Amino acid sequence: MKKLVKVLTFLVPFGLGAFVSTAQQVIVEKPQPKKIEVTGSAEEEVLPDEIYVSISLREYFKDKDNKNKTDIMVLEKQLQKAVEEAGIPKENLTIGNINGYREWFGKKKPTIFLESKNYVVKVPNLYKIDGIIAKVDEKGVASTNIERYEYSKIEALRQATKIKALQAAKAKAKYLLEGIDEQLGEALEIYEIDNGYSPTPVYAMRAAKMEMMSDAAPMPESTIDVQKIKVRYEMKAIFRIK
Incomplete structure (x- = not known):
């Protein structure tokens, strides 16, 4: 009788451990939310100061x-x-x-x-x-x-352009969903797209040389502006669909 009790005591913990191990392997997958992924772009031009x-x-x-x-x-x-x-x-x-x-x-x-x-x-x-x-x-x-x-305020211009690009992405997602009777939810992910574009292309401009001739007459002040500085950004955003 004593031997039987020992055997049962050994088997019960073993069986319980196997049950717990099996339970831990059960993974309950949550349903993925419906979402929409869009990109938006914005461009600004300013005169260099x-x-x-x-x-x-x-x-x-x-x-x-x-x-x-x-x-x-x-x-x-x-x-x-x-x-x-x-x-x-x-x-x-x-x-x-x-x-x-x-x-x-x-x-x-x-x-x-x-x-x-x-x-x-x-x-x-x-x-x-x-x-x-x-x-x-x-x-x-x-x-x-x-x-x-x-341009002395180039950083502020860059930030403003990125925000406009993100707003453009949100507007795009909204009207696309409205076309299929869906509603736009909150933003899940936001990315800045790096496409190799330089936001300050003026450094690559060819310098405008004005050679002075010895017999040149004094020139009046010019009223022509220099080439504008252009900044452009693209933003990608993923939104939840309600």
Whole structure:
């Protein structure tokens, strides 16, 4: 009788463990919610409010026999005054580069050194650039070049464009569901689509060079705007169908 009790005591826990193990393997799958997946896009264009213009000045001789050199500091002061009169802060004018070269005359050693400086001026638009250059000795202006465009509130513009793209996705999902008598629920997932688009394509623009001729007359201020900066984004969203 004692042996029988021992056997039963051993078998009951074993059988209970097998039952629990089997119960744990039962997975109750919840029904997946009905959902709709859509994409929306938005695009914005703004005029750049920070334009960086390069102006190159160089020393030159007033006479053909290489006398009466116009010093680079004279040209620089002319440029500084022109920038100030245009209402541009002096800190917006900086030196970008300094170069120099010597002239050779036959087999003699070079004795004449001419210096050139490159300046970068930041302006909110291009309207006054022509007027600034016209106030500098035209023979001392080697060239000008638009280096790049920027927009000071580009991050805020990017965020606003993304929100508009997401709103466009929601509007699309809503009218699609209304077409089949369904109602739009809450958003389940939101993704930003990376399609390799650069939101600031102005950095890839070709620089607009304006070579200055020695006999060019002073030019009036231009009234033509620069190319706009374009930002575009796509957003993907998954919504529940009620």
